[in-house]
Amino acid sequence: xxxxxxxxxxxxxxxxxxxxxxxxxxxxxxxxxxxxxxxxxxxxxxxxxxxxxxxxxxxxxxxxxxxxxxxxxxxxxxxxxxxxxxxxxxxxxxxxxxxxxxxxxxxxxxxxxxxxxxxxxxxxxxxxxxxxxxxxxxxxxxxxxxxxxxxxxxxxxxxxxxxxxxxxxxxxxxxxxxxxxxxxxxxxxxxxxxxxxxxxxxxxxxxxxxxxxxxxxxxxxxxxxxxxxxxxxxxxxxxxxxxxxxxxxxxxxxxxxxxxxxxxxxxxxxxxxxxxxxxxxxxxxxxxxxxxxxxxxxxxxxxxxxxxxxxxxxxxxxxxxxxxxxxxxxxxxxxxxxxxxxxxxxxxxxxxxxxxxxxxxxxxxxxxxxxxxxxxxxxxxxxxxxxxxxxxxxxxxxxxxxxxxxxxxxxxxxxxxxxx
Amino acid sequence: xxxxxxxxxxxxxxxxxxxxxxxxxxxxxxxxxxxxxxxxxxxxxxxxxxxxxxxxxxxxxxxxxxxxxxxxxxxxxxxxxxxxxxxxxxxxxxxxxxxxxxxxxxxxxxxxxxxxxxxxxxxxxxxxxxxxxxxxxxxxxxxxxxxxxxxxxxxxxxxxxxxxxxxxxxxxxxxxxxxxxxxxxxxxxxxxxxxxxxxxxxxxxxxxxxxxxxxxxxxxxxxxxxxxxxxxxxxxxxxxxxxxxxxxxxxxxxxxxxxxxxxxxxxxxxxxxxxxxxxxxxxxxxxxxxxxxxxxxxxxxxxxxxxxxxxxxxxxxxxxxxxxxxxxxxxxxxxxxxxxxxxxxxxxxxxxxxxxxxxxxxxxxxxxxxxxxxxxxxxxxxxxxxxxxxxxxxxxxxxxxxxxxxxxxxxxxxxxxxxxxxxx
Numbered sequence: 055x056x057x058x059x060x061x062x063x064x065x066x067x068x069x070x071x072x073x074x075x076x077x078x079x080x081x082x083x084x085x086x087x088x089x090x091x092x093x094x095x096x097x098x099x100x101x102x103x104x105x106x107x108x109x110x111x112x113x114x115x116x117x118x119x120x121x122x123x124x125x126x127x128x129x130x131x132x133x134x135x136x137x138x139x140x141x142x143x144x145x146x147x148x149x150x151x152x153x154x155x156x157x158x159x160x161x162x163x164x165x166x167x168x169x170x171x172x173x174x175x176x177x178x179x180x181x182x183x184x185x186x187x188x189x190x191x192x193x194x195x196x197x198x199x200x201x202x203x204x205x206x207x208x209x210x211x212x213x214x215x216x217x218x219x220x221x222x223x224x225x226x227x228x229x230x231x232x233x234x235x236x237x238x239x240x241x242x243x244x245x246x247x248x249x250x251x252x253x254x255x256x257x258x259x260x261x262x263x264x265x266x267x268x269x270x271x272x273x274x275x276x277x278x279x280x281x282x283x284x285x286x287x288x289x290x291x292x293x294x295x296x297x298x299x300x301x302x303x304x305x306x307x308x309x310x311x312x313x314x315x316x317x318x319x320x321x322x323x324x325x326x327x328x329x330x331x332x333x334x335x336x337x338x339x340x341x342x343x344x345x346x347x348x349x350x351x352x353x354x355x356x357x358x359x360x361x362x363x364x365x366x367x368x369x370x371x372x373x374x375x376x377x378x379x380x381x382x383x384x385x386x387x388x389x390x391x392x393x394x395x396x397x398x399x400x401x402x403x404x405x406x407x408x409x410x411x412x413x414x415x416x417x418x419x420x421x422x423x424x425x426x427x428x429x430x431x432x433x434x435x436x437x438x439x440x441x442x443x444x445x446x447x448x449x450x451x452x453x454x455x456x457x458x459x460x461x462x463x464x465x466x467x468x469x470x471x472x473x474x
Numbered sequence: 475x476x477x478x479x480x481x482x483x484x485x486x487x488x489x490x491x492x493x494x495x496x497x498x499x500x501x502x503x504x505x506x507x508x509x510x511x512x513x514x515x516x517x518x519x520x521x522x523x524x525x526x527x528x529x530x531x532x533x534x535x536x537x538x539x540x541x542x543x544x545x546x547x548x549x550x551x552x553x554x555x556x557x558x559x560x561x562x563x564x565x566x567x568x569x570x571x572x573x574x575x576x577x578x579x580x581x582x583x584x585x586x587x588x589x590x591x592x593x594x595x596x597x598x599x600x601x602x603x604x605x606x607x608x609x610x611x612x613x614x615x616x617x618x619x620x621x622x623x624x625x626x627x628x629x630x631x632x633x634x635x636x637x638x639x640x641x642x643x644x645x646x647x648x649x650x651x652x653x654x655x656x657x658x659x660x661x662x663x664x665x666x667x668x669x670x671x672x673x674x675x676x677x678x679x680x681x682x683x684x685x686x687x688x689x690x691x692x693x694x695x696x697x698x699x700x701x702x703x704x705x706x707x708x709x710x711x712x713x714x715x716x717x718x719x720x721x722x723x724x725x726x727x728x729x730x731x732x733x734x735x736x737x738x739x740x741x742x743x744x745x746x747x748x749x750x751x752x753x754x755x756x757x758x759x760x761x762x763x764x765x766x767x768x769x770x771x772x773x774x775x776x777x778x779x780x781x782x783x784x785x786x787x788x789x790x791x792x793x794x795x796x797x798x799x800x801x802x803x804x805x806x807x808x809x810x811x812x813x814x815x816x817x818x819x820x821x822x823x824x825x826x827x828x829x830x831x832x833x834x835x836x837x838x839x840x841x842x843x844x845x846x847x848x849x850x851x852x853x854x855x856x857x858x859x860x861x862x863x864x865x866x867x868x869x870x871x872x873x874x875x876x877x878x879x880x881x882x883x884x885x886x887x888x889x890x891x892x893x894x895x896x897x898x
Contacts, residue, residue, distance in 0.1 A: 074504060074505040075505050075841045076505060076837050076838065076840045076841050077837070077838055077841060105774070112771055113765065113766060113770060113771055113774065114766050114767065114768065114770070114771045116766075117765050117766025118766055118827070121766070121827050121828075121830065121831045122827065122830075124830055124831070124833070124834040125834070126831070126834070126835070126838075127765060146838065148834045148837050148838070149837075152484070152833075152834075152837045182775070185777070186774055186775070186777065186780075189777065189780040190780045190781065192780070193728075193729065193780040193781050193800055196727075196728035196729060196800075197781075199726075199728055200624045200725075200726055200727055200728065201623065201624070202622050202623075203619070304726065305726065305895070306622040306726075307618040307619075307621040307622050308615065308618035308619050308621070308622055339560050340554075340556040340557070340560050340566075341556070341557055341560045341561075349612055353608055353609075353610070353611025353612050353615075354611075354615075355612070355615050356612050356613070356615035356616035356619055357619070374615060374618070374619050375615070376615075376618075402561070405561070406560055406561045406563075409561065409562065409563035409583070410560065410563045412563060413563035413564070413581055413582055413583060416507070416508075416582050417508070417582070420506065420507060420508060421841055421842065422841070472618075472622070
């Protein structure tokens with residue numbers, strides 16, 4: 055499996071031929087430098103663009119066109135990746151072998167219509183459709199407030215008031231949403247089209263590579279200017295400051311605890327390989343030390359887990375507990391870091407973590423979407439290939455994991471106390 | 475071993491009923507380098523009273539026992555079975571519903587050993603009072619977690635209003651119910667409902683059907699279990715009418731939510747083939763209410779609800795059509811549902827278009843062992859008789875659909891309003 059790249063003036067076409075899947079993944083990905091305003095604007099933009107296009111001027115017409123082409127609804131989303139913002143438009147096309155006509159070129163044209171011919175007039179996007187989208191993204195944020203697990207996680211990041219991007223969630227900011235109107239949103243759209251790195255990905259069982267590439271070149275023009283992407287990573291120094299702490303009481307049966315740790319002064323190697331293993335040993339699976347110390351015979355929780363964000367160099371711990379156990383749980387969590395730092399974990403723990411992560415790496419390329427995403431991330435982050443990643447991961451030592459445990463600094467501690 | 479088509483010649487199903495009564499289905503996939511194996515007991519939280527194997531007196535099952543049992547099945551004399559799978563880099567989990575309890579593994583490594591261990595885990599009952607006591611605290615936390623979820627509250631309330639006898643209460647029970655569960659009742663339930671003859675296994679992915687059957691036949695634990703005893707439990711009969719037509723509740727929501735449910739009796743239709751009948755109903759309601767429908771366009775354009783969905787589900791002879799919306803204008807939303815039902819006509823072109831989309835959805839599932847396996851499990855639980863879904867969809871006719879539409883009875887319905895707390 056190989057990424058055949060075609061460097062065009064405005065974009066790169068990635069043609070990845072795979073033979074075993076039943077669908078073909080076709081996507082256009084815009085990559086920009088992120089800022090807080092863009093997150094809110096792009097969230098709304100995605101919603102507006104998913105409603106209709108100029109040619110298919112209602113959702114009904116757009117969806118029916120997709121259905122005519124045996125496609126499900128287009129996949130559109132934006133995602134902050136460290137200091138970058140990715141905005142993706144994709145169609146999953148059924149291989150012509152299983153349906154009664156050749157549909158690949160028509161699907162490519164449909165995605166072109168969605169991306170390059172949105173429903174705009176002279177002044178910008180349609181006012182009513184912008185208002186519909188604003189209400190929808192606002193309702194998305196309301197859903198966060200309704201779910202105490204998600205809310206606690208969101209708050210633990212939100213209370214860190216740095217200027218950096220690592221504490222930016224993928225949700226809108228209601229104050230910035232006030233600035234969104236048909237004109238400003240259209241400007242944001244034009245900015246994305248003209249000032250992003252653009253990658254067009256096609257992955258699947260497609261035999262006529264030359265014809266498809268020519269078709270894309272003939273049809274896609276962005277009037278694009280060069281852009282320099284920022285380093286996607288955020289880096290942290292030790293501050294020795296007290297973590298930001300916040301407690302809130304609400305009418306819930308279970309309390310939620312969420313803690314954000316910054317990984318300070320870590321090398322790129324530690325970030326890419328040792329951090330994976332550290333998180334897995336700490337709380338990435340059923341064997342994690344957090345689960346063992348909090349669930350096991352103490353029965354303090356049903357779930358306790360950790361996840362990291364490599365680009366942000368942060369690690370987040372979440373658990374649901376009884377309010378009376380708050381201090382005990384915080385102490386137990388901090389003790390687990392100390393234990394790992396002292397090497398109080400087994401070779402078996404390392405082996406289990408390595409096996410799990412190696413399996414995840416295998417899973418990366420088990421679908422066309424996964425394959426396209428893998429080659430896109432190679433393009434943006436210039437990382438090691440899967441084979442090299444596996445080798446480096448296998449060679450991570452116990453000492454490297456112990457050393458990493460000492461590089462975490464607690465940045466925030468949020469406690470949503472249930473008072474039922 | 476019998477071979478069936480699942481999508482013409484594109485996807486095969488290999489089936490064998492073993493001497494111990496276990497049904498085994500294997501769906502080998504060329505496109506996947508992974509496997510998915512799910513073992514299902516047809517025992518869920520909806521069974522309330524049963525006759526234990528070799529006994530003559532009915533025993534009441536405490537609420538939450540099916541779910542508690544699901545947790546304890548992972549206990550092995552050597553420790554937690556999850557450790558075994560995690561060490562192999564294989565994901566293992568389980569879930570309990572009203573209808574059944576599922577145990578599954580998904581991964582790439584050591585298929586034969588992992589399937590064998592999954593069987594050994596399920597057929598090695600190891601219920602000790604001490605570990606049951608310790609699990610009680612963990613499940614209590616799980617229950618509290620659900621209790622705080624808005625959707626959970628809406629679900630419980632909506633079921634209480636819509637259903638007279640089935641799918642009652644909370645699958646995990648209440649914290650108080652947990653006190654009634656001990657090793658004795660757990661063993662009785664296990665011996666009765668975890669007989670291989672009351673279970674089935676579905677394996678999909680990069681697997682060889684013959685090898686799967688061989689592993690199951692040679693498993694020591696399954697061969698030691700009692701099986702083929704009749705399973706007797708008190709059946710509840712569900713009435714077609716609803717319990718309560720309207721109810722208001724309060725919760726931690728930013729905007730009011732409404733759940734509007736229609737309850738239908740499948741036995742009231744002329745067409746007696748449940749598989750086809752449910753497909754016709756699903757197709758029609760997909761056309762009326764899913765994304766791209768007139769209804770969807772109208773609700774969005776008129777700002778009636780920023781978020782809404784519709785879904786349909788069935789259990790035995792009961793079919794439910796469910797709507798949920800976040801809306802300040804719940805009355806308008808409900809009116810629009812009612813108007814759509816009365817006034818919207820489906821054309822033959824619409825009918826064919828939706829059939830095409832369904833075909834493409836089936837083809838898509840062939841690229842993912844989990845999706846394919848899980849959708850097949852659902853068919854078996856719902857007792858679908860025609861396993862070739864593509865053939866079934868192909869056999870639907872527009873004229874028959876029109877006949878069914880005329881027979882739909884929309885009179886039994888419930889509305890649950892969930893209001894923000896500050897409105898109290």
